[in-house]
Amino acid sequence: MPTLWFVASLVVLIVAWQAAVEAELVSRLLFSSPSAVVEAAVSEVQVSRFWTDILATTTEFVLGFGLSVVVGVPVGLILGTQDRVRYLVGPLVDALNSTPQIAFLPLVLVWVGPTGRAAVVIAFLSAVAAVIINTQDGVKTVEPRFLAVARSFGASRTQTFVTVLLPATVPFVIAGLRIGVGHALVSVFVAELFVASSGIGKMIELAGQTLHTERVYLGTLVFIAIGLALFTVVRIVEGRLQHWRPREGGEL
Amino acid sequence: MVALEDVSLQVEQGEFVTLVGPSGCGKSTLLSMVAGLLQPSSGDVLIKDRVVDGPGRDRAMVFQDSSLFPWFTVLRNASYGLYCQDVPRKEAIERARKVVELVGLGSFENHYPHELSGGMQQRLNLARALAVDPDILLMDEPFAALDPQTREMMQAELLRIWEPGGKTVLFVTHAIQEAVYLSDRVIVMSARPGRIIADIPIEIPRPRPFANKRDKLFLRYEDDVWNLLTDEMTATMQRELTAGEPT
Numbered sequence: 001m002p003t004l005w006f007v008a009s010l011v012v013l014i015v016a017w018q019a020a021v022e023a024e025l026v027s028r029l030l031f032s033s034p035s036a037v038v039e040a041a042v043s044e045v046q047v048s049r050f051w052t053d054i055l056a057t058t059t060e061f062v063l064g065f066g067l068s069v070v071v072g073v074p075v076g077l078i079l080g081t082q083d084r085v086r087y088l089v090g091p092l093v094d095a096l097n098s099t100p101q102i103a104f105l106p107l108v109l110v111w112v113g114p115t116g117r118a119a120v121v122i123a124f125l126s127a128v129a130a131v132i133i134n135t136q137d138g139v140k141t142v143e144p145r146f147l148a149v150a151r152s153f154g155a156s157r158t159q160t161f162v163t164v165l166l167p168a169t170v171p172f173v174i175a176g177l178r179i180g181v182g183h184a185l186v187s188v189f190v191a192e193l194f195v196a197s198s199g200i201g202k203m204i205e206l207a208g209q210t211l212h213t214e215r216v217y218l219g220t221l222v223f224i225a226i227g228l229a230l231f232t233v234v235r236i237v238e239g240r241l242q243h244w245r246p247r248e249g250g251e252l
Numbered sequence: 253m254v255a256l257e258d259v260s261l262q263v264e265q266g267e268f269v270t271l272v273g274p275s276g277c278g279k280s281t282l283l284s285m286v287a288g289l290l291q292p293s294s295g296d297v298l299i300k301d302r303v304v305d306g307p308g309r310d311r312a313m314v315f316q317d318s319s320l321f322p323w324f325t326v327l328r329n330a331s332y333g334l335y336c337q338d339v340p341r342k343e344a345i346e347r348a349r350k351v352v353e354l355v356g357l358g359s360f361e362n363h364y365p366h367e368l369s370g371g372m373q374q375r376l377n378l379a380r381a382l383a384v385d386p387d388i389l390l391m392d393e394p395f396a397a398l399d400p401q402t403r404e405m406m407q408a409e410l411l412r413i414w415e416p417g418g419k420t421v422l423f424v425t426h427a428i429q430e431a432v433y434l435s436d437r438v439i440v441m442s443a444r445p446g447r448i449i450a451d452i453p454i455e456i457p458r459p460r461p462f463a464n465k466r467d468k469l470f471l472r473y474e475d476d477v478w479n480l481l482t483d484e485m486t487a488t489m490q491r492e493l494t495a496g497e498p499t
Binding site for chain 2: 148164246
């Protein structure tokens with residue numbers, strides 16, 4: 001039922017848009033039209049450059065975000081369990097988390113040059129703080145009664161870690177991943193605007209400058225699709241790791 | 253804050269001993285000390301003449317509600333203690349399966365705790381403790397969260413499971429009827445700081461059918477415990493109301 005409503009509103013929007021352009025209520029040049037976007041899509045999918053751009057954006061994102069998970073989860077676990085390390089490093093992570101990470105872009109461009117690698121680094125920086133902080137919070141909020149159970153059965157530190165801390169932290173890690181995905185996507189997009197070679201961000205920027213508005217829309221749609229695909233992946237991972245949780249209504 | 257004062261209690265092997273007392277009288281604290289989860293600030297807990305300095309394989313705790321690991325299935329929850337003792341996986345699963353069956357959850361091995369009712373969860377809680385085959389079972393208000401009927405059923409179940417095994421049980425509860433029904437001895441504790449004010453042997457033969465609960469003898473035991481507790485409950489309530497100090 002909710003899907004039906006959503007589709008209906010989408011159809012109304014598209015029809016209204018097309019009608020407004022046909023009736024010349026708005027400029028075709030500035031606003032393009034749904035039919036022009038479809039035409040652009042039909043011609044673009046036959047151009048290899050289009051696919052190269054998609055691949056470039058996806059690769060940058062997957063590398064940057066993947067790195068933030070590989071680094072962020074262990075660091076978060078350490079910060080959550082080792083108070084001294086948290087005193088040392090915690091404020092830095094908080095600082096990184098409360099900065100718009102894209103502000104590091106000029107610096108990153110100086111470090112790695114204006115290539116796709118800059119997008120990878122900035123995606124990493126954007127996601128990693130959220131992953132670390134959420135993981136750390138997860139460890140810190142483990143229910144004491146579960147730790148008491150482990151202790152009463154004589155669990156070793158490793159056993160407690162594997163059977164209590166890790167599973168209890170998973171929901172928090174997932175929450176961190178969700179935030180991280182959003183941050184990293186924004187960063188990849190912005191980085192591509194500045195990076196010379198390829199990527200959907202680049203495609204949108206070039207199309208905008210040459211007033212190919214239909215390709216701007218197309219690029220945006222592709223970006224949305226990539227974003228949704230990534231959120232879906234996170235949700236699948238979540239389902240895999242949390243099959244033990246009671247199913248609740250009201251998902252996203 | 254002093255939870256317990258001058259508590260001296262001796263429990264014989266195979267005895268079922270219950271601690272009752274007003275809220276905050278330190279009965280759970282006492283249980284945690286026997287479990288080795290807390291150290292007494294003075295004095296010792298001795299088991300077979302050895303001082304308790306931490307959790308041990310001779311004891312297992314049945315916690316209050318929802319201490320089951322929600323991320324493990326019934327079988328893995330039941331085998332948890334064995335896992336901690338590094339019992340080989342196959343043997344652990346086998347032993348866990350036996351206790352799961354003993355507590356009546358045989359057909360729920362692969363369910364997760366949230367799929368079980370409150371009573372079933374406490375069966376599993378009991379199974380997890382029984383799996384390590386402890387000499388002493390420590391039970392901290394295990395049935396407190398259950399509805400009254402389920403609670404009575406679980407009391408009978410506990411006796412059915414415990415009676416042939418000869419394990420020592422130290423059981424904490426607020427429910428006087430539960431204490432009398434289950435125990436060989438009921439220990440009545442005072443308001444905080446907790447002291448032992450009575451040690452009542454319950455001389456009702458076992459096995460004890462439900463109908464026992466309406467026997468004259470049974471009711472007299474209940475009255476005895478209740479009368480002893482009333483003064484303490486009044487004291488606790490007075491203190492809460494005058495000092496504004498909830499317990």
